[in-house]
């Protein structure tokens with residue numbers, strides 16, 4: 001065993017500021033209140049229901065993760081947020097129609113108390129949306145200052161010890177890294193010059209880091225994946241991470257593809273299509289926003305299958321992803337996958353998947369875990385990119401020069417080993433030769 005790392009205690013309130021009180025945001029808030037009241041179980045949440053093995057299998061130690069690491073208690077979370085619509089979280093949850101009326105009404109008072117602050121929003125970055133609850137300011141610098149004030153005010157008014165900002169807002173148009181993103185100085189000059197290479201999501205992330213607040217990116221937007229955010233967050237020991245919550249079809253992909261590779265089954269093609277009818281689907285109907293999502297969804301297979309290492313198996317496959325906005329389905333997305341694989345001697349096979357999923361039901365526990373584990377990382381002094389939280393993202397961010405890991409099972413091992421490392425427990429390698437005496441002397 002090694003020395004446990006120093007982690008500040010988890011006492012006091014944690015302010016959770018959600019950018020975008022839509023389907024995911026309200027399902028996170030309502031769900032957390034329902035769990036707090038004992039009215040539902042936090043299914044899908046590793047921090048709430050997951051266990052972790054410690055030591056040798058013979059020791060029989062497998063505590064709940066929340067009893068092993070010092071996580072903030074659900075009762076200590078205080079939710080707030082921003083949205084371009086002025087609806088309180090109760091009204092927004094009703095409109096999102098993810099949860100039943102019975103569930104939403106059971107936490108009506110808590111949801112009604114959450115009224116979104118005015119958002120920083122510009123239509124050119126999310127073409128299919130517009131709303132009235134938006135800040136005005138002379139330039140991006142002024143808007144950033146208003147967000148900084150929002151965060152500080154919320155923290156003081158709710159007696160929060162610590163804060164976390166989580167982006168659950170819409171997918172912005174595809175953006176690429178530009179010179180303005182190089183350094184903190186160039187970025188601040190860009191804010192003052194109202195540079196269009198700075199989308200709203202970056203203004204929120206800037207305000208978060210400026211106030212020492214960790215930033216979680218649940219959408220595929222570029223946001224913190226630029227040099228100055230990496231450097232600044234590492235230097236000031238503020239966690240950043242992303243991007244794009246791993247749910248639905250991509251979750252399935254990162255479960256299945258490692259299995260194909262493990263058994264050396266080849267791949268000719270993977271065609272994925274979805275129908276969904278929520279606001280996210282409507283936003284993604286715009287080609288600019290879809291391109292951001294498409295890049296995120298496409299990146300997964302290559303990194304898992306490693307075509308350069310296995311050219312005979314994965315050197316030449318077709319990967320297509322489609323999202324179709326189809327209002328009748330609301331948040332209950334249907335995702336089809338057709339997978340063309342080949343086996344022994346090259347014989348072809350097919351797999352068909354029809355996943356009738358609920359997007360926000362899959363995303364909410366991911367968002368909750370991220371809030372709690374990010375707060376843990378901050379208390380442990382782990383600033384900058386949190387690669388160990390890749391488990392939760394479609395497009396995990398890693399240090400420059402490293403290939404991000406997409407295999408869900410490697411990601412889980414990494415996450416749990418990080419927790420063991422923080423707490424001074426032995427890392428688990430699954431070797432186990434000691435039980436069989438193969439190499440014993442004499």
Ligand SMILES: NC(=O)c1ccc[n+]([C@@H]2O[C@H](COP(=O)([O-])OP(=O)(O)OC[C@H]3O[C@@H](n4cnc5c(N)ncnc54)[C@H](O)[C@@H]3O)[C@@H](O)[C@H]2O)c1
Nearest residue numbers: 020022023024083119168169170171219245247279280359
């Ligand atoms: N649901 C999932 O499974 C899932 C998975 C991965 C990623 N995501 C991403 O999470 C995000 C939220 O998804 P959703 O289904 O809740 O969408 P949604 O449309 O229901 O909610 C997004 C909310 O963000 C608000 N918004 C947009 N721009 C804003 C801004 N600049 N400031 C403040 N609020 C803003 C919108 O008004 C809306 O209420 C999307 O980007 C989506 O792509 C969702």
